Amino acid sequence: MSRIIKINRLKNSGFQVLGIIGTLIGLVLLAIFIGDILMDGLTRIDWDFITSLPSRFPEKSGIFTAMMGSIWILLMTAIISFPIGIGAGIYLEEYATKSRLSKILEINISNLAGVPSIIYGLLGLEVFVRILHFGSSLLSGSLTLALLILPIIIVATRESIKAVPQSIRDASYALGASKWQTIQHQVIPASFGGIMTGVILALSRAVGEAAPLIVVGALAYVPFAPKTPMDDFSVMPIQIFNWISRPQHGFIENAAAAIIILLIITFGMNAIAIYLRSRWQKRISW
Numbered sequence: 001m002s003r004i005i006k007i008n009r010l011k012n013s014g015f016q017v018l019g020i021i022g023t024l025i026g027l028v029l030l031a032i033f034i035g036d037i038l039m040d041g042l043t044r045i046d047w048d049f050i051t052s053l054p055s056r057f058p059e060k061s062g063i064f065t066a067m068m069g070s071i072w073i074l075l076m077t078a079i080i081s082f083p084i085g086i087g088a089g090i091y092l093e094e095y096a097t098k099s100r101l102s103k104i105l106e107i108n109i110s111n112l113a114g115v116p117s118i119i120y121g122l123l124g125l126e127v128f129v130r131i132l133h134f135g136s137s138l139l140s141g142s143l144t145l146a147l148l149i150l151p152i153i154i155v156a157t158r159e160s161i162k163a164v165p166q167s168i169r170d171a172s173y174a175l176g177a178s179k180w181q182t183i184q185h186q187v188i189p190a191s192f193g194g195i196m197t198g199v200i201l202a203l204s205r206a207v208g209e210a211a212p213l214i215v216v217g218a219l220a221y222v223p224f225a226p227k228t229p230m231d232d233f234s235v236m237p238i239q240i241f242n243w244i245s246r247p248q249h250g251f252i253e254n255a256a257a258a259i260i261i262l263l264i265i266t267f268g269m270n271a272i273a274i275y276l277r278s279r280w281q282k283r284i285s286w
């Protein structure tokens with residue numbers, strides 16, 4: 001028995017060492033990549049770079065149109081996916097009966113969260129661009145990305161609601177509250193931190209997507225910033241790819257600078273998610 005215990009402890013220690021080595025390798029590679037990007041791009045970031053339009057001359061080219069396109073896409077995707085995803089999660093967790101149909105829906109939603117983004121791009125091309133005739137517009141891109149992140153939001157909403165103790169619901173029912181009053185005033189506030197974390201992390205994924213937007217029709221060069229949901233658009237990942245494919249070294253610096261801005265946006269959104277979750281947890285504990 002003591003020999004088996006020693007072997008299990010040895011295996012446990014070996015797995016811990018492998019985990020630490022794997023983590024260190026990932027961190028070192030990430031630090032090397034980010035350091036290389038910072039060396040190339042920091043000197044290029046200034047106000048002119050942020051406010052300038054694209055150009056065939058790297059020193060005159062800027063990120064303004066792509067950045068505005070990404071902001072439009074992000075806001076419209078949030079407006080579309082937020083109510084639908086949270087509403088679907090609440091219904092499936094609180095109202096749907098445990099039937100074969102609900103099990104099929106749960107399995108399909110979980111599977112859809114792992115579908116490659118290019119598939120959503122093809123779906124958006126057929127439904128939004130061709131059938132509904134929205135064209136290669138911001139609306140088509142936003143609807144496509146909303147479909148992409150909806151499964152993530154639904155799953156995050158369901159898991160957050162599921163984590164709310166049943167005693168909170170029972171106490172609310174005991175005081176005479178209806179099911180919807182219990183959900184509205186007890187369940188949603190108690191789970192809102194986790195829901196918002198899932199929503200923001202899903203939007204962080206959406207802001208970095210390029211494949212579905214390329215399929216829908218996002219352009220590599222747009223000479224104007226979009227002003228309406230039906231305008232043509234470009235986004236930062238596509239602009240970065242366009243610059244990297246150019247032979248001039250100046251465009252490589254532009255791409256590195258755009259990557260830094262995109263990383264700042266992504267890290268900022270993740271920081272907001274962490275802040276909201278911690279603040280909401282403190283409020284619930286009060």
